[in-house]
Amino acid sequence: MNTNLIKSLALGTLLAASSLHAAEYVIDTEGAHGSINFRANHLGFSWVTGRFEDFDGSFNYDAADPNSASVSISIEAASIDTNQAERDKHLRSAEFLDVATYPQITFVSTSYKTNGDNSGTLKGDLSLHGVTKPVTINVTRVGEGDDPWGGYRAGFQGVAELRLKDFGIDYNLGPAAEIIHLDLNIEGIRK
Amino acid sequence: MCSSFTGLWNLYCTQWTNLLSRGQDHQRYDMAAKFNLKNNDDCYGWPIIGLHWLMAAAIFGLYFLGLYIIDLSYYDPNYKTLPHWHRSAGMLVLLALGLRLLCRCADRSPRALPGHSRVTRLMTRTAHALLYLLMLAALASGYFMSTADGRGVAVFNWFTVPALPVELHHQADRAGRVHYWSSTALIALSCIHALAALKHHFIDKDATLTRILGIKRENP
Numbered sequence: 001m002n003t004n005l006i007k008s009l010a011l012g013t014l015l016a017a018s019s020l021h022a023a024e025y026v027i028d029t030e031g032a033h034g035s036i037n038f039r040a041n042h043l044g045f046s047w048v049t050g051r052f053e054d055f056d057g058s059f060n061y062d063a064a065d066p067n068s069a070s071v072s073i074s075i076e077a078a079s080i081d082t083n084q085a086e087r088d089k090h091l092r093s094a095e096f097l098d099v100a101t102y103p104q105i106t107f108v109s110t111s112y113k114t115n116g117d118n119s120g121t122l123k124g125d126l127s128l129h130g131v132t133k134p135v136t137i138n139v140t141r142v143g144e145g146d147d148p149w150g151g152y153r154a155g156f157q158g159v160a161e162l163r164l165k166d167f168g169i170d171y172n173l174g175p176a177a178e179i180i181h182l183d184l185n186i187e188g189i190r191k
Numbered sequence: 192m193c194s195s196f197t198g199l200w201n202l203y204c205t206q207w208t209n210l211l212s213r214g215q216d217h218q219r220y221d222m223a224a225k226f227n228l229k230n231n232d233d234c235y236g237w238p239i240i241g242l243h244w245l246m247a248a249a250i251f252g253l254y255f256l257g258l259y260i261i262d263l264s265y266y267d268p269n270y271k272t273l274p275h276w277h278r279s280a281g282m283l284v285l286l287a288l289g290l291r292l293l294c295r296c297a298d299r300s301p302r303a304l305p306g307h308s309r310v311t312r313l314m315t316r317t318a319h320a321l322l323y324l325l326m327l328a329a330l331a332s333g334y335f336m337s338t339a340d341g342r343g344v345a346v347f348n349w350f351t352v353p354a355l356p357v358e359l360h361h362q363a364d365r366a367g368r369v370h371y372w373s374s375t376a377l378i379a380l381s382c383i384h385a386l387a388a389l390k391h392h393f394i395d396k397d398a399t400l401t402r403i404l405g406i407k408r409e410n411p
Contacts, residue, residue, distance in 0.1 A: 078361070083340070084340060085336075085339030085340035085362065085363040086336065086337070086339065086363050088363065089336075089339075089361075089363040089364045089367055092361075092364060171265070172264060172265055172266065173265055174265070174266070
């Protein structure tokens with residue numbers, strides 16, 4: 001057996017293994033193993049947290065080639081919930097998200113760059129309030145593997161910051177609340 | 192239910208009228224305004240008259256306060272107090288509406304004025320029914336908006352009206368739309384109602400306006 005054959009066999013095995021791992025995942029929104037949370041500072045005194053209840057999306061991830069990862073998410077803007085109905089009504093109104101005009105918030109990634117460990121930087125286009133702007137999400141892979149019910153899952157955590165003004169939302173909540181912090185949890189089931 | 196309440200109401204009214212007239216027997220005033228507890232053929236009783244004008248003032252006040260509140264900025268010192276007053280006063284007006292409907296249910300209305308045609312009477316009844324309906328819609332939707340996530344409405348920090356145990360999807364938003372349009376329609380119809388009353392008073396020269404002011408006229 002010559003070395004070339006061994007090399008090609010090894011390469012074939014690797015490719016087979018990587019194609020096994022290069023998979024598309026659907027975000028497990030049915031089991032609510034994912035959440036899109038945000039927080040805004042209230043006048044510099046404390047944090048108000050909220051989340052979007054309805055969203056769906058999918059991602060591609062391959063541990064052997066993490067830089068090929070991609071993700072796309074679509075959020076129902078009207079599903080915003082900050083645990084205070086009249087504030088949510090205000091946030092859905094034309095002064096903030098204007099959900100009647102812009103019912104969807106979408107994020108489509110453009111690149112992923114691993115840091116060499118379980119973390120990386122995800123860049124993409126966020127469409128919010130009718131404005132599409134690039135955002136950067138710092139991603140950490142939390143875990144990956146077989147679940148107890150015969151499926152295969154991978155989960156990530158992400159943090160990002162965005163300025164409401166950049167997306168044309170300029171209601172004055174004070175200087176402390178200009179930046180919205182996003183805390184994202186995404187768990188996908190491999191298709 | 193209405194008739195049993197009528198019995199109680201009659202008893203209550205008789206006692207009050209006795210009590211009020213006792214002190215006034217020896218001093219007879221030739222007053223233009225005569226306030227009875229109950230409605231009679233020609234005039235409304237003072238509970239209805241009082242509720243009518245109190246609610247008229249409160250509803251107009253609430254409407255323009257409401258419009259002002261919408262435009263308050265987050266940093267306005269009144270951003271918290273004015274909505275609190277608006278909600279509190281609204282709950283009291285809702286209570287007044289309940290009382291007024293009870294009064295209407297228990298007592299008869301004054302006779303239709305002889306000068307009013309059938310069309311006028313029909314229009315009057317329709318407009319009055321609509322005014323009640325819009326008041327109920329505007330006040331109830333305000334309550335449903337304020338209690339959308341199960342928190343009660345504090346009425347001037349005096350007592351709290353609890354929320355209903357059921358919640359609709361996006362209740363605050365839906366109730367908010369009903370609140371805005373029903374109160375705008377209510378104000379519009381109230382203006383027509385007022386103009387009609389002035390027309391009856393100044394052009395037709397009938398008792399439409401005076402009998403809701405408690406003034407008894409010789410020629411209705």
